[in-house]
Amino acid sequence: MKKIIIGDNIMKSFGVGDEKNYVLDGVSIEINEGEFVSVMGPSGSGKSTLMYAMSGMDEIDGGTVSIDGRDLSTLNEKELADIRRTKMGFVFQQPTLLKSLNILDNIILPSMRDNRKNVAKITEKARTLMKKVGIAELEKRDITQVSGGQLQRAGICRALMGSPKIIFGDEPTGALNSKSAQEIMDIISEINTEGTTIILVTHDAKIAARTERIMFMYDGKIVSEMRFKRFNGTDIDDRMKRIMGKMREIGI
């Protein structure tokens, strides 16, 4: 199986001198192409920092991160930006959409920055994605005129515009009620089934239970890992029970 992300002994600190605090303390991680991974851990354990380190959004103090065979430390700013744009998509708890633009324009905006000439093609792709996630009829709406779940669907469309190999999600369902959260997970699972590697940070055992591999962080380290078969909708309670047992064991 091809490894799409290899992180070796990643160190990341904030602060200087006596205030220096290692938030990632020698994290090694390998993610296979097409894997569906989640990262759990207490608040402040370093989950988001790990995601930013793995995606090259943040510089690291030590260790290495390679994406699709390329060591990020050997790349200049432009090469790094290219890799981020072509290989990765990001979904956050609250999609950062612009109030002055409608849903469709928000989805196409980042792609337009890269390629102004292909408006028709970009718009067509956005419409295909909107249809896929069930918001086709909302393209003209302002972002204040849709629900949180619909907004997150738009955020997912925007992340998918560049056909990324990897989607990073930082609490992508964190602002949603449980029904919308599960619907968003249905969409994310489908994207994974189509071959995209997914890495989610979540506090929610019910979200993690739908992934195939869960990494548990504590104090800047990955302290445990759990693997499941691909989720087929039948054994959520059993998976959640196992995850919650592990969380208790670790002290989360």
Ligand SMILES: Nc1ncnc2c1ncn2[C@@H]1O[C@H](COP(=O)(O)OP(=O)(O)OP(=O)(O)O)[C@@H](O)[C@H]1O
């Ligand atoms: N830019 C920053 N400057 C200083 N400290 C930071 C910065 N970003 C993160 N930290 C600190 O690093 C630690 C880990 O933060 P991180 O956001 O990775 O944790 P997390 O596990 O994702 O937490 P949560 O579940 O609350 O989102 C925290 O103590 C946080 O305060």
